[in-house]
Every structure is written in structure tokens, then in C-alpha cells.
Amino acid sequence: MQPQYILTDKMLNRVVGISELTALLVLEKRALHLRKENRIRSIQSSLAIENNSLTLEQVTDIIDGKRVLGAPKEIHEVQNAYEAYERVFQLNPYRVDDFLRAHRLLTKDLVKRSGQFRAGDVGVYDSQGTVVHVGARPQFVPKLVQDLFEWAEKSTLPDLIKSCIVHFELEIIHPFEDGNGRMGRLWQSLILYQWQDIFEWIPVETVIYEHQQTYYDSLSLSNHQNDATIFIEFMLDAILETLQEYSLKEKSDKMSDKELLYFKLLEKYLKKHGVIASRDFQNLSNLSPSAARRYLTRFTDLGLLVKKGQNRNRQYQLRQDLS
Numbered sequence: 531m532q533p534q535y536i537l538t539d540k541m542l543n544r545v546v547g548i549s550e551l552t553a554l555l556v557l558e559k560r561a562l563h564l565r566k567e568n569r570i571r572s573i574q575s576s577l578a579i580e581n582n583s584l585t586l587e588q589v590t591d592i593i594d595g596k597r598v599l600g601a602p603k604e605i606h607e608v609q610n611a612y613e614a615y616e617r618v619f620q621l622n623p624y625r626v627d628d629f630l631r632a633h634r635l636l637t638k639d640l641v642k643r644s645g646q647f648r649a650g651d652v653g654v655y656d657s658q659g660t661v662v663h664v665g666a667r668p669q670f671v672p673k674l675v676q677d678l679f680e681w682a683e684k685s686t687l688p689d690l691i692k693s694c695i696v697h698f699e700l701e702i703i704h705p706f707e708d709g710n711g712r713m714g715r716l717w718q719s720l721i722l723y724q725w726q727d728i729f730e731w732i733p734v735e736t737v738i739y740e741h742q743q744t745y746y747d748s749l750s751l752s753n754h755q756n757d758a759t760i761f762i763e764f765m766l767d768a769i770l771e772t773l774q775e776y777s778l779k780e781k782s783d784k785m786s787d788k789e790l791l792y793f794k795l796l797e798k799y800l801k802k803h804g805v806i807a808s809r810d811f812q813n814l815s816n817l818s819p820s821a822a823r824r825y826l827t828r829f830t831d832l833g834l835l836v837k838k839g840q841n842r843n844r845q846y847q848l849r850q851d852l853s
């Protein structure tokens with residue numbers, strides 16, 4: 531099999547941006563304490579995409595073994611997903627057996643053919659109940675998945691791009707009765723983890739959930755064009771955004787509420803205008819000249835801003851990987 535896609539400038543730029551930010555996070559050995567919280571965010575978001583209504587707090591309580599009032603099926607989905615995410619990163623992303631094992635973990639006691647490819651046809655429906663995609667005929671599914679994994683294992687593409695293609699092709703094949711979205715997202719995380727192990731803890735699913743309609747639209751467009759390009763670009767954007775949010779969250783944990791407020795104001799301005807001088811920040815924030823300068827210095831020290839120019843010509847911009 532040879533998936534169809536075009537390598538675009540946008541993809542290459544995203545790959546560079548993601549690689550830089552990942553290297554920085556690895557180097558700084560970021561936030562081990564955030565691991566569990568991030569895992570919970572991944573699970574809650576991936577389940578929310580498939581309409582599980584449990585909140586982040588409820589998901590946290592379930593995982594902590596507390597009693598939660600909710601639909602038993604939804605609670606069971608959380609418990610299964612937690613188990614799957616705990617064990618999936620030891621699996622081989624190019625082995626069909628491992629793929630089925632992960633599906634079994636994710637859907638145990640919830641679907642009839644848990645851990646097995648489907649035996650009948652399957653459709654994907656939009657919110658109006660219209661069929662938007664029909665999966666491959668069931669008799670072809672095992673071979674299609676096998677071929678996809680063989681292609682992926684041999685491919686010399688960067689893992690970042692490869693993981694998006696595998697996610698896309700899995701949705702096109704739609705190998706299971708249920709759980710195809712969750713499995714596609716989980717399998718992409720596993721391939722990303724093989725590239726850089728911090729991806730075990732990076733909740734890309736949350737950004738997909740925040741852009742759920744664009745996720746569906748890009749799947750649909752790529753599907754119609756029989757070419758993964760649009761979907762790859764969407765996913766690389768989502769990965770970059772996740773890393774940027776992660777990086778910012780880390781830094782914002784070190785800021786006071788007041789600092790956070792002024793930084794948000796500044797960030798909005800810089801995303802529009804690119805650079806800011808101390809005097810402009812002073813006008814924007816109504817701070818005194820010395821307070822404005824103090825905040826700019828603090829944000830620079832935190833690594834959120836970089837300085838350009840000297841003395842009276844000094845300006846500030848967002849660190850490149852955050853803009």
C-alpha cells in the first residue's frame with residue numbers, strides 16, 4: 531500500500547516547530563507532576579469526542595477510585611481508557627496483535643467484538659444522522675490494517691507525519707464496530723511516543739476536542755480527495771498547539787494571578803502586532819512606566835518574551851515557538 535499525500539511547506543514548518551519545542555521540553559525535563567493530570571485530560575477529551583459526558587473532575591474521581599454519579603457505561607469507558615493508556619505505550623505500533631489488544635483494553639465489556647475486527651459493514655454518521663463515510667468491506671479489513679502497519683514500519687517519513695497518516699488511514703478503514711476514533715487517536719500517540727517518549731504525557735486529544743468540527747471536516751475533505759494532506763496539516767497544527775499550551779501552562783504556573791492577567795493582554799496584542807515597545811505596553815495596560823518595564827522583564831526572564839533592539843528602540847516579541 532502507498533498512502534496518498536503531498537509534503538507541503540506548512541507541514542515542514544510544523545515539523546520544525548514541533549521538533550524544536552519537543553527538544554526544549556525534553557531538555558528542561560518538564561513537569562513530571564503534571565503527568566497524571568495530562569493523562570486524565572487525554573482520556574476525558576478522547577471520550578468527550580465520542581459523546582461521553584463526564585467532566586474532568588468526574589474522570590479524575592473515577593481514576594482515583596472514588597464513587598461518581600453517572601451512567602455506568604460512561605464510567606466503564608473511563609476505567610477501560612485508563613487501563614488502555616496505562617498499558618498501550620509498551621505495545622508495538624506496527625503489530626496487528628497489539629492493535630487488537632489495545633482495542634480489547636479500551637472496549638472490554640462494552641462492545642460485542644472487543645479486541646476483534648468487525649464482521650459487518652460500518653458507517654460513520656454526522657450529527658444529523660447522515661452517513662459521511664462507509665468503512666472498508668469487512669473481509670478486507672485484516673489485510674488492509676496489516677498492509678498499513680507494514681508500510682508504516684518501513685516508511686522513512688518523519689514519525690510526526692507518519693503518525694498522522696496512520697491515524698487517517700485507520701479512520702478510512704474503520705476496522706472495528708465501535709471505538710475507531712479512540713483507537714486512531716491512541717495509535718497516533720503511540721507512534722509519537724516511539725519518536726519522543728514525552729508524548730506519553732502530552733494530551734493532543736484535548737486540542738482535537740477543542741477543534742472537533744475541524745477534525746471531522748479535515749477527515750472528510752481528505753477522505754473525499756483520497757489524499758491525507760489536509761488531515762496531516764490539521765493534526766500537525768493540533769500537536770504544535772498542544773505543545774505550546776503545555777509550555778505556557780508550565781510557565782503560567784509560576785506566575786501570580788496579576789502577572790497572568792497582564793501576560794494574556796500582552797499575548798493577545800503580540801499575536802496581532804508582532805512586537806511591542808515598553809511605552810505601548812504601558813498604554814495598553816494602564817501601568818506606570820516602571821511597572822510596565824518590570825512586567826516585561828519578568829516575562830522575558832520566564833522565557834515568554836524575547837528582546838529586540840537596544841535602549842530607546844527596544845521592543846519585545848513572543849518567543850518564536852509560542853507565537
Ligand SMILES: Nc1ncnc2c1ncn2[C@@H]1O[C@H](COP(=O)(O)OP(=O)(O)OP(=O)(O)O)[C@@H](O)[C@H]1O
Binds near residue numbers: 576577581663712
Ligand atoms: N468523514 C469521515 N471519514 C472517515 N472517518 C471519520 C469521518 N468523520 C469522522 N471520522 C472518524 O470516525 C470516528 C468515529 O468512529 P467510531 O464511532 O467507531 O469511534 P469511537 O471511538 O467509538 O467514537 P469517537 O471517534 O466519536 O470517539 C471519529 O472520531 C473520527 O475519527
